[in-house]
Amino acid sequence: MITFGDYLLPKSLDEAYSAFISKRSARLIGGGCFLRMGNRKIGLAIDLSQTGIEYINELEEEVEIGGMTSLRDFETSQILKNNFGNIIEDSVKHIIGVQLRNIATIGATVYSRYGFSDPITALLALDADIYLYKGGRISLEEYLKEKDYRKDILEKVIIKKNIQRADFQTIRNSAVDYAILSVGVSRVNGKYRISIGARPRAAILAYEAMEYISNVEVNEDTATKAGELVSEEIHFGTNNRGTCEYRKEISKILVKRALLEVQR
Ligand SMILES: Cc1cc2nc3c(=O)[nH]c(=O)nc-3n(C[C@H](O)[C@H](O)[C@H](O)COP(=O)(O)OP(=O)(O)OC[C@H]3O[C@@H](n4cnc5c(N)ncnc54)[C@H](O)[C@@H]3O)c2cc1C
The missing domain is CATH 3.30.465.10 (Uridine Diphospho-n-acetylenolpyruvylglucosamine Reductase; domain 3)
Incomplete structure (x- = not known):
């Protein structure tokens, strides 16, 4: 259960920020979905829903x-x-x-x-x-x-708004579980960006693979090679959803799929 000492509903970001820095125990509340998981006591809850940043x-x-x-x-x-x-x-x-x-x-x-x-x-x-x-x-x-x-x-x-094409690929044990791995690819003026998330650590860019694929024609062979580069340069880890080795293997496939989708 989550409990609040005080609750504030500020009408502006200025008011929210002033309250936020005034108390160590202050916590911002967005949707509150994550905060309400488990037992937590929040000294001052600052509800951002009336601050005008929903657009x-x-x-x-x-x-x-x-x-x-x-x-x-x-x-x-x-x-x-x-x-x-x-x-x-x-x-x-x-x-x-x-x-x-x-x-x-x-x-x-x-x-x-x-x-x-x-x-x-x-x-x-x-x-x-x-x-x-x-x-x-x-x-x-x-x-x-x-x-x-x-x-x-x-x-x-x-x-x-300069993105020409982009794609997202992911693999999960079941439809609504956390991802075992996620891949995002975009193309801007012939340059590709490849991001790898749920490694299980936070997403990072695959710089070597990006450099490689941005300088060749994208086809089955080069997309495969880019996937292999990703699997070598990115640091993957193990958690209860997948091992490091498994993530390494599937990264090749997801990157290849996303690249071929984006170059179409
Ligand atoms: C059961 C469950 C399953 C989920 N599965 C996935 C999943 O598979 N993939 C995925 O990507 N996400 C998943 N999420 C996470 C979800 O997408 C949100 O990221 C998460 O709920 C936080 O959003 P919230 O608005 O509820 O945050 P809150 O619970 O309100 O806040 C979370 C944290 O962010 C801070 N905060 C809130 N708003 C701001 C702000 N504007 N600026 C700075 N700090 C702020 C809060 O103080 C708190 O520390 C899951 C969440 C739940 C509860």
Whole structure:
């Protein structure tokens, strides 16, 4: 069970941030799905639902997704589909069920850098940036490399509209289980980005494979070779969903599939 000492419903991010840094025991509440798992006592719960960061805005060169946007809105947005195809939908449709996706938020998901996160794998492939209320704009790639957590609010995720094609592949033991591995691939001006998530640690880019595949014609042979490069350069681990060796093997297949899908 989760219990709150105090509960605050701020009307702005400024009010939320001031309260957040004023108390060590303060905790932001997005959808609350993860926080409510297990027993937890939160001194000050700061509910972000009234801070005005629930939106998906299409600008001239990028799309902005507010931190309180639900995974379901993220999944079904026509703006995101028109600009990026099915990669966004494919990265969230396996998460439990519509009820949970109606509640869980993209801001909490990205900020928390969960190793199993499917949307992070997709967003990393799409070269997304994040905007932190205090820390400003940084690339997701850099944010994922940071060792410490900043005490900040994830205000929005920003995706540039220059993506030509993108794809998401994953393998799970059952439809709604956590992923054993996830792969995101995108193409911008002939350059490919390959992200590998649920390794089981947080998603990272496969730089050597990206360099290789961006300089050759993509076909069955080169996509196979890129998959092999990924399996060698990425550090995989073992957990109760899959072994390091298994992840290494399936990475070859998922990368090849995603590359062939993206080059079509
Ligand atoms: C049973 C279950 C199964 C799941 N399976 C999957 C899965 O297969 N794949 C997958 O990708 N995800 C999965 N998830 C995770 C889910 O997609 C969300 O990432 C998770 O629920 C967090 O979203 P939330 O809005 O509920 O966060 P909350 O529980 O509200 O918050 C989580 C953390 O983020 C912080 N936080 C909240 N909002 C912000 C913000 N805007 N800025 C900064 N910090 C913030 C909170 O303080 C807290 O520390 C699963 C979740 C559950 C409960």
